[in-house]
Amino acid sequence: xxxxxxxxxxxxxxxxxxxxxxxxxxxxxxxxxxxxxxxxxxxxxxxxxxxxxxxxxxxxxxxxxxxxxxxxxxxxxxxxxxxxxxxxxxxxxxxxxxxxxxxxxxxxxxxxxxxxxxxxxxxxxxxxxxxxxxxxxxxxxxxxxxxxxxxxxxxxxxxxxxxxxxxxxxxxxxxxxxxxxxxxxxxxxxxxxxxxxxxxxxxxxxxxxxxxxxxxxxxxxxxxxxxxxxxxxxxxxxxxxxxxxxxxxxxxxxxxxxxxxxxxxxxxxxxxxxxxxxxxx
Amino acid sequence: xxxxxxxxxxxxxxxxxxxxxxxxxxxxxxxxxxxxxxxxxxxxxxxxxxxxxxxxxxxxxxxxxxxxxxxxxxxxxxxxxxxxxxxxxxxxxxxxxxxxxxxxxxxxxxxxxxxxxxxxxxxxxxxxxxxxxxxxxxxxxxxxxxxxxxxxxxxxxxxxxxxxxxxxxxxxxxxxxxxxxxxxxxxxxxxxxxxxxxxxxxxxxxxxxxxxxxxxxxxxxxxxxxxxxxxxxxxxxxxxxxxxxxxxxxxxxxxxxxxxxxxxxxxxxxxxxxxxxxxxxxxxxxxxxxxxxxxxxxxxxxxxxxxxxx
Numbered sequence: 001x002x003x004x005x006x007x008x009x010x011x012x013x014x015x016x017x018x019x020x021x022x023x024x025x026x027x028x029x030x031x032x033x034x035x036x037x038x039x040x041x042x043x044x045x046x047x048x049x050x051x052x053x054x055x056x057x058x059x060x061x062x063x064x065x066x067x068x069x070x071x072x073x074x075x076x077x078x079x080x081x082x083x084x085x086x087x088x089x090x091x092x093x094x095x096x097x098x099x100x101x102x103x104x105x106x107x108x109x110x111x112x113x114x115x116x117x118x119x120x121x122x123x124x125x126x127x128x129x130x131x132x133x134x135x136x137x138x139x140x141x142x143x144x145x146x147x148x149x150x151x152x153x154x155x156x157x158x159x160x161x162x163x164x165x166x167x168x169x170x171x172x173x174x175x176x177x178x179x180x181x182x183x184x185x186x187x188x189x190x191x192x193x194x195x196x197x198x199x200x201x202x203x204x205x206x207x208x209x210x211x212x213x214x215x216x217x218x219x220x221x222x223x224x225x226x227x228x229x230x231x232x233x234x235x236x237x238x239x240x241x242x243x244x245x246x247x248x249x250x251x252x253x254x255x256x257x258x259x260x261x262x263x264x265x266x267x268x269x270x271x272x273x274x275x276x277x278x279x280x281x
Numbered sequence: 282x283x284x285x286x287x288x289x290x291x292x293x294x295x296x297x298x299x300x301x302x303x304x305x306x307x308x309x310x311x312x313x314x315x316x317x318x319x320x321x322x323x324x325x326x327x328x329x330x331x332x333x334x335x336x337x338x339x340x341x342x343x344x345x346x347x348x349x350x351x352x353x354x355x356x357x358x359x360x361x362x363x364x365x366x367x368x369x370x371x372x373x374x375x376x377x378x379x380x381x382x383x384x385x386x387x388x389x390x391x392x393x394x395x396x397x398x399x400x401x402x403x404x405x406x407x408x409x410x411x412x413x414x415x416x417x418x419x420x421x422x423x424x425x426x427x428x429x430x431x432x433x434x435x436x437x438x439x440x441x442x443x444x445x446x447x448x449x450x451x452x453x454x455x456x457x458x459x460x461x462x463x464x465x466x467x468x469x470x471x472x473x474x475x476x477x478x479x480x481x482x483x484x485x486x487x488x489x490x491x492x493x494x495x496x497x498x499x500x501x502x503x504x505x506x507x508x509x510x511x512x513x514x515x516x517x518x519x520x521x522x523x524x525x526x527x528x529x530x531x532x533x534x535x536x537x538x539x540x541x542x543x544x545x546x547x548x549x550x551x552x553x554x555x556x557x558x559x560x561x562x563x564x565x566x567x568x569x570x571x572x573x574x575x576x577x578x579x580x581x582x583x584x585x586x587x588x589x590x591x
Contacts (some may be wrong), residue, residue: 061450115285122292130565133561134562
């Protein structure tokens, strides 16, 4: 019971602290901007821990975060093999193949305005489809190992990146293109020096959407058959054998990978599109 | 409508590529089947053929390529086969008055649609509520916004089996609720982002005008911020409903569901019936198209009534 009361008191205190911090005169400084969301996240964890302990929830249903952290520390080796299998072998390779193919396709399509007009709505439609459903077909075609996972990832990331790149290639305005013409720039020079850089904010938008999709694709494809390692494999067998704490540890890995890859993308984007109004300080 | 002709061209090209791909994809299965019926093929025995590329097999057995277009369990079915299967499990069954039979895709589509709509409702409500909190409270903005972004970088499928375990343990029967939770998780974020943008879209001068009218907080919300946010809301609702459908199907895939389009894909996989997988995939695509088109129509109607210029 004390755990529950402590969690509730902590919640109220943290909310009050956040309210005070975000209305204080330091609210624009970076430590506060960082501290407020972190405090919010910690509050969620404390509430979770307190509720599970205070209400006596069985760890088989919902383990408290402290137990998940222990399991995480105890099984780093398993988690690492799974990480390599799912993220490095499956998701990353698929992501790179899909992204390169999508950008190349976009550049090819862009040469014909007719194709662009036809492909944009269709590409947008495909990007909205539940493409994860092809996972069993891909496992059937490419076997159980990472090739089938990469194939699912390629299909999932292709359309969002394609659509965004095609839109981005149309983003440079007439004035800039005219300037390139007065320089007597060739098609490739215009592409490399004006249109691709101008398309970068759009391309990165697509890449950022695709990072999460890549992880989803790689994990779902493992539910349909995989070698005896991988995050999706561990999650589906863990749920079956009631080792729920290990499943939560895998979820924590997936969350960390998703967030840090997204963060990495955002960081690269800032480096590449430093000229863009939204990044100028 | 300017895009209609190019779209049709692209679609025809895609179907053409699909038809061409069927031959190399199915040649091995086709040769196995022909050989079993006693006809001689080059080289004999499927083991001997395993190391030979499909292109050489096609050149050596040109007479049997056509068999690949009519297999019962093809690796890649032709568009016509998929269309036939779709018609058999929807239109043909409806005409015989068996639209709600467990074998009909209309029934499974309805199960999926129901979860999708519940998830969409839940996610939209949550997204709009969070957006209002974020617009009116700086504390909420500073603590919620980063986590809303982080929540979208977490692959929800990892959580899907857990959500189902937890909800069945706390006594929620059936798979409708966990599926709706998953699709709400995927769909609240676009709504949240769109609504925050929309609720902030009125200009300071407009807000000032309402202040000179001595409008109260709720009044300026209902008469200015909410109407101003509608175009943003509809745009994000269209993204949201597609995401909700993806969420429902993801919720059905890994969890051993028995009804719903995702479950049809799962069952088709377990029983080695590719046609069932492909027809379920296509009905999911049709469903997504219908839902987005419906919201698009609603958007046009609502914006026209509000006096927006087309």
